[in-house]
Amino acid sequence: MNVNGQASSIDVFEELWSEFEQQYAGFEIRGIDWDKLYDTYRLQINEHSDPENLFEVCCELLQELQDSHVNLIDKTGSQVNRCNSNDFPNSTSILREYSEYDFYNIVDGTLYSNGFAPLKKRQVIEYSKSDSIGYIRISKMSENSKGLNQALDELRDTKGIILDIRLNPGGNDQYLYQIAGRFADKKRIGHYKKDRIKGTNNFSKAKAWHLKPNGKYQYNKPILILTSDFTASAAEIFVLAMKELPYVRTIGGVTNGATSHMKPIKLSNGWVVTLSNQIAYSAKMKNYEGKGIEPDIVLKNNVEGDTDVVLVRAINELNKAQITSSKNP
Structure with a gap:
């Protein structure tokens, strides 16, 4: 002192x-x-x-x-x-090339040009549909995701849904499982996590988090999840859990690789530092911290003309194929 x-x-x-x-x-x-x-x-x-x-x-x-x-x-x-620590979100390739506003304008224009209705917004949920495909944008894994109920009511008769979490920085594990549960066919392990025991090099026993059906009904048709290197934290855990479902695939960029919990600590001078004191694993006990989750279909999130390339590929995939299996992590 x-x-x-x-x-x-x-x-x-x-x-x-x-x-x-x-x-x-x-x-x-x-x-x-x-x-x-x-x-x-x-x-x-x-x-x-x-x-x-x-x-x-x-x-x-x-x-x-x-x-x-x-x-x-x-x-x-x-x-x-x-x-x-890594200048997030400025370090992400998706926001180095486009502002959030410009990127969403391109996405919205691509939806419109492919026969989708104007987006409806319910808090952190935005959604639309074409004649046969639904689109849901989830901007955060939070309690404000209750708009998903209305979205799924309107998209229930589609043959497949695109879940866009490319600009989702995460949120809360509890809420991500509430969201994922609307798509679950049965109870499954979604992911595991371990906590570092303070002051030691040891970790707690791995705790399983379960994905299980939630809501008045569950959407169990083909689903494509769009990801990027902005997709982080609880949004990445959402990907791990959803990839356990046999009718889910992912497309886009490798996720951010920040799958832990963020713990805040106040220092004696009043500053606050946050750190990762956990390790998260897939249901197969694979860890993606610092690496990110590679999608089933790796495709750079870029634009050709005024067209969102990844979104168009997802629309085409749902139009032409039945998605029956997923490469689990």
Whole structure:
């Protein structure tokens, strides 16, 4: 501590490094030598380092992890200062090429040109249909997904549905399973997770999360899920769970690779850091942290003219084929 009783820059750096050393779950998965990084970045801090310099050094340290669940947030001043370990979402290819607004304009235009009605919006759910295919856009895995009930009521008679989660950054595991349950044919294991036991290199016993039918009826016809490298966190767990269903396939880009829980920790100087203290696995006990989930049909999310290439491919797939199996992760 310094002379006025406040935490020094050295204290804060040590505290942040220690919280990760005791709780972060992904060092081995991501190939990180945390002790070596301490030696590198600790030398950049001294008793006279100001908060701005400290924040910059801590951000550089955390960026070594390349984990979109790792954030450092300073709300102590008049403006919020924030950094993300891999600059999510700016690091995602889909938003490097298009703004969210422009991307959705292209998607909406592609739907319209392929015979879909204007989109209807119910909180985080937007949906439409053509003569035979339904389209549902889910922007977040949250309690506001109750609009899915109305969407499925109107899309129930379609022969297949496209679920678009390309710009879905995640949300809550409980809600993703409520959503996924509307498409489940029977109870199945959706994924497993383990928690790192604080202060040790051990993990808790793997806990199974179950996918099971939810709602007044379930949609069990062919489903194609559209993904990108923006698809992250609970949205990725949604993909893992849904791929256990034999009539589901995925198309688009590899997902973000941030499948853990995001745990917030308040540091002694008032900053908040978030870290990943879990490891998630598919039902086959395969881990995708730091790698992402590769779709069944890998196709870059790009535009030809004013046309969304991945969406057109999904429409064509549903029009021409019966989807009866899925390559489970």
